[in-house]
Amino acid sequence: MDAKAVHYVNFYASMNSDKAVMVKPAVSLQCSPKFRQERKNLQMTVSRNAVRKVGSRVELPDAGVSCSYEKFPASTLDSGSLCSTFDDNLVLKGKSEEIMSFLDGRCIYLIGMMGSGKTTVGRILADFLGYCFRDSDKIVEQSCGKSVAQLFLLYGEGYFREKESEALRTLSLMQCLVVSTGGGAVVRPINWKYMQKGITVYIDVPLEALAQRISDVGTASRPLLHNESGDAYNKALGRLSTLFEERADDYANANARVSLENIAAKMGHIDVSNLTPNIIAIEALLQIDNYLRRKEGMPL
Ligand SMILES: Nc1ncnc2c1ncn2[C@@H]1O[C@H](COP(=O)(O)OP(=O)(O)O)[C@@H](O)[C@H]1O
Numbered sequence: 292m293d294a295k296a297v298h299y300v301n302f303y304a305s306m307n308s309d310k311a312v313m314v315k316p317a318v319s320l321q322c323s324p325k326f327r328q329e330r331k332n333l334q335m336t337v338s339r340n341a342v343r344k345v346g347s348r349v350e351l352p353d354a355g356v357s358c359s360y361e362k363f364p365a366s367t368l369d370s371g372s373l374c375s376t377f378d379d380n381l382v383l384k385g386k387s388e389e390i391m392s393f394l395d396g397r398c399i400y401l402i403g404m405m406g407s408g409k410t411t412v413g414r415i416l417a418d419f420l421g422y423c424f425r426d427s428d429k430i431v432e433q434s435c436g437k438s439v440a441q442l443f444l445l446y447g448e449g450y451f452r453e454k455e456s457e458a459l460r461t462l463s464l465m466q467c468l469v470v471s472t473g474g475g476a477v478v479r480p481i482n483w484k485y486m487q488k489g490i491t492v493y494i495d496v497p498l499e500a501l502a503q504r505i506s507d508v509g510t511a512s513r514p515l516l517h518n519e520s521g522d523a524y525n526k527a528l529g530r531l532s533t534l535f536e537e538r539a540d541d542y543a544n545a546n547a548r549v550s551l552e553n554i555a556a557k558m559g560h561i562d563v564s565n566l567t568p569n570i571i572a573i574e575a576l577l578q579i580d581n582y583l584r585r586k587e588g589m590p591l
C-alpha cells in the first residue's frame with residue numbers, strides 16, 4: 292500500500308517520569324477516503340528504541356511506525372519523521388538542565404507577533420530554567436498606571452514605544468530573566484541594543500493561526516487590531532498581515548527561531564493548532580541550544 296494513502300498518523304507514547312522508560316506506545320491512522328474500505332486490512336505497529344540517560348540528561352528515543360497491508364511484509368512508512376508525545380515535563384527538565392550552564396544567566400527575549408505565545412511559552416521556559424518571567428507590556432502598565440490600550444488611546448503609539456524602550460533598558464541590566472516583549476518592540480533599533488546581551492528567540496506562528504487565537508480572545512487589549520471593520524477573524528488577519536510585512540525583516544534578526552510550521556512537520560501534524568505550549572517550549576530550548584553551540588563552534 293502506498294504510504295501517501297495515509298493522511299496522518301497519530302502516535303502516542305508516554306514515559307514513566309521516574310524511570311525514564313517509555314510505556315504504552317499506541318498508534319492510530321487516518322486514510323484518504325479512497326482507501327477507507329481497505330482500512331481493515333491495514334496493520335500498524337510501533338517500535339521504539341530505549342530511552343537513554345546520559346548523566347542527568349534524557350535522550351529522546353527514535354520511534355518507528357511500520358505499516359503492513361494484508362499479507363505483505365511490514366514496511367516503514369515514508370510519510371515523514373514522527374516525533375512522539377513524551378512526558379513533556381521530563382523533556383523540558385532534561386533540556387533545561389542541559390543548557391543551563393551554557394546560558395550562564397543570560398536573559399532570553401521572546402519576540403514575535405501579538406498572540407504568538409510569548410507570554411504562555413515564556414512562563415514555561417522561566418519555570419524550567421529557574422529564571423524569572425517578565426512581560427514588557429506589564430512593566431509599562433505598572434510604571435504608567437494605565438493599560439496598554441489606555442496608553443494608545445490617551446497618548447498615542449509613540450508614547451507607548453518610548454515607555455516600552457524604557458522597560459527593555461531596565462530589563463537589560465538584569466540577569467536570569469525570560470522576557471516576553473511586545474510584538475512591535477523589534478522595530479526600534481535601540482531595543483535590539485538592549486536585548487543584545489541576551490538571546491533573542493523569534494516565535495514564528497502562521498498568521499492564520501494568530502488571527503484565530505486573537506479573534507477567540509478578542510482584540511480589546513490589543514489596540515493595534517482594535518479598529519478594523521469586518522468579522523473578528525478577517526479583520527485580525529488583515530491587520531496582522533500588514534504589521535507582519537513591516538516587521539518580518541526585524542524578526543529575522545533573532546538569534547534563534549521557533550517555527551510552528553517546522554515543529555508540526557517534524558511531528559507529522561497537519562495543523563499548527565495541535566501544538567501545545569509545552570511542545571513549543573521544548574523546541575525553543577532546542578533552538579537556543581543550537582544557537583549556543585553554533586556560537587561556541589561546538590557540534591550540533
Ligand atoms: N500553543 C498554543 N496553542 C493554542 N493557543 C495558544 C498557544 N499559545 C498561546 N495560546 C493562546 O493565544 C493567546 C495569546 O497568547 P500569549 O501567550 O498571550 O501571546 P503573546 O504574549 O505573544 O501576545 C492566549 O489566549 C493563549 O492562551
Ligand SMILES: O=C(O)C1=C[C@@H](OP(=O)(O)O)[C@@H](O)[C@H](O)C1
Binds near residue numbers: 475512
Ligand atoms: O504588536 C504590537 O505592536 C503590540 C503588541 C502587544 O503586545 P503582545 O505582542 O504581547 O500582544 C502590545 O505591546 C501592544 O498592543 C502593541
